[in-house]
Amino acid sequence: MNTEQFYPLFLKSDKVTIDSRKVGRNDIFFAFSGENFNAAALAEKAVDDGALAVIVEQPEFENKDRNIFCVPSTLEFLQQLAVHHRNQLGIPVIGLTGSNGKTTTKEIIHAVLAEKFNVQYTSGNLNNHIGVPLTILSIKTEHEMAVVEMGANHQKEIELLCRISQPDFGYITNFGKAHLEGFGGFEGVIKGKSELYDYLKSHHKTIVVNENDPIQTEKTENYTPKITFGKESSDYDFGLFSEEHFVGLNFKGEKAVSKLTGEYNFTNLCAAASLGLHFGISFDKIKQAIENYTPTNMRSQVVTKEGRTLVLDTYNANPSSMTASLQNFATFEGAKTVIIGDMLELGDESEKEHVSILKLAHELAFDQVITVGKHFKNVNPSPLSFENTAELIEYLQHNTIQSENILLKGSRGIALEKAIEFI
Structure with missing residues (x-):
């Protein structure tokens, strides 16, 4: 069984899934295996539940009469099928990556392009070596373009995701101090994220460039085609403005204000x-x-609760995004409490970066600084330093935060959103 042989069956399916709990009628189920589970054991049940086909990598589970096919690697077959499907598509694909703001940017790009086109885009945070193929395979004949988010924490990951998604347009939101451990430092981040530029250049595709970012301008200098913004000499020059807590842009005298803070x-x-x-x-x-x-999606999200303003940014955190969030929150009027959680995957830089963020939080003179996580606990002797979110919740159950503005910002692994109902 190869991808070309399987492709006609794929075209008859409704969707591809790797979650046995979400297998529906006419779906294709890729049965991934892990250390503690073997999804191939669920292959027959998936067919009983209506699956059109199942892909397994253990021969003993193969049953061609029931469209259960064995391949050497379910992951590689998924990726190869996505590449084959991408090669059949005649629509523009926009790829984006970056240290901060990928998902928010993807969502806004989709919202804008959907005003005119039928656009498929990355669902949630499916932006890795499994998620990108699933996104590509979700593109149907009715879609007129696609927006694909690509995440990475090591070198060569973006390169792989570009080979799968084959973007015609690409944008790097920024280069920040994220996943320093995997990338091997900040220079490694720049190199890893720039793999998107490398792909676009080698295939003569279009790069979207923020000309106020010196790294972006340096990496794309003298390259065409590109779409530029940020300066009067750019293709598009936008003005920044804010209304209350929300950021907006001005274009030729017309203003658009978002529901995003910062x-x-x-x-x-x-x-x-x-x-x-x-x-x-x-x-x-x-x-x-x-x-x-x-x-x-808990990214730059502003909500009002019992007369107080909560800024929820609990999906991810690194030194770059944490700094930006704290500085933005400092501009809010009235009393302010920050609840900041550990920034993960920083490797040898972890202690230094947590000390730096804690120092910044105190310099910005917030009324209350609460930290959550083992990294902050090691550098913050305050009684308002908790080892995990469960300890924070226990504190909140007996203590009310008086500030009218509250920021929650931390890495995904800290799960600060669990504390929201106790504030």
Whole structure:
């Protein structure tokens, strides 16, 4: 069984899934195996539940009469099938990566382009070596373009994801201090993320460039084709403005204000607006998309609870995004409490970076600084330093935060969102 032989069956399916709990009628189930489980054992049940086909990598589970096929590697077959499908698609694919803001930027780009086109885009955070193939395989004949988010924490990962998704346009949101351990330091981050540039250049594809970012401009100097924003000499020049806690952009005298907090989201809006204008969408439609987009994914999300303003940014954290969040939150009027969780995957830089963030939080003179996680616990002797979110919740059950503004910011592994209902 190879991908070309299997492809006609794939075209008859409704979707591809790797989750046995979500197998529906007419789906294709890829039975991945792990140390503690073997999904191939569920192959027959998946067919009983209506699956069109199942891919396994253990011969003893193969049953061709029931469309249960064995391949040497379910992962490699998934990726190869995605590449084959991508080669059949005649639509533009926009790829994006970066240290911060990938998912928010992806969501806004989709919102803008959807004003004119039927756009498929990465669901949730499916941006790795499994998620990107699933995204590509979710593209149907009715889709007119796609937006693919690509995440990485090691060298060569973006290179792989580019070979699978084959982007026609690409944007790197920024280069920050994220996944330092895997990338081998900040220079490693730049090299790893720039693999998107390498692919686009070698295939003569279009790069979207924020000309206020010196790394982006240096890496794309003298290259064409590209779409630029950020300066008067750029293709698109946007002005920054804010209304209350929310960031907006100004284009030729017309303003669009988002429901996102933080000036750091300005460039995310600019990238989306630039692509919209490039694809012939009027700024009136772009404004409509930006103003209607409501974040619900715990990224730069502002909610009101019992008369207080909560800023929820608990999906991820690194020194770059943490610094931006704290500086933005410092501009809020009224009493302010920050609840900051550990920044993970920093390797040898971890202690230094946590000390630096803690120092910044105190310099910004917040009314209360609460830290959560073992890394912060090691550098913060305060009684408001908790080893995990469970300890924080126990504290909140007996103590009320008085501040009218509260920021929650931390890495995914800290799960600060679990504390929200106790605030």
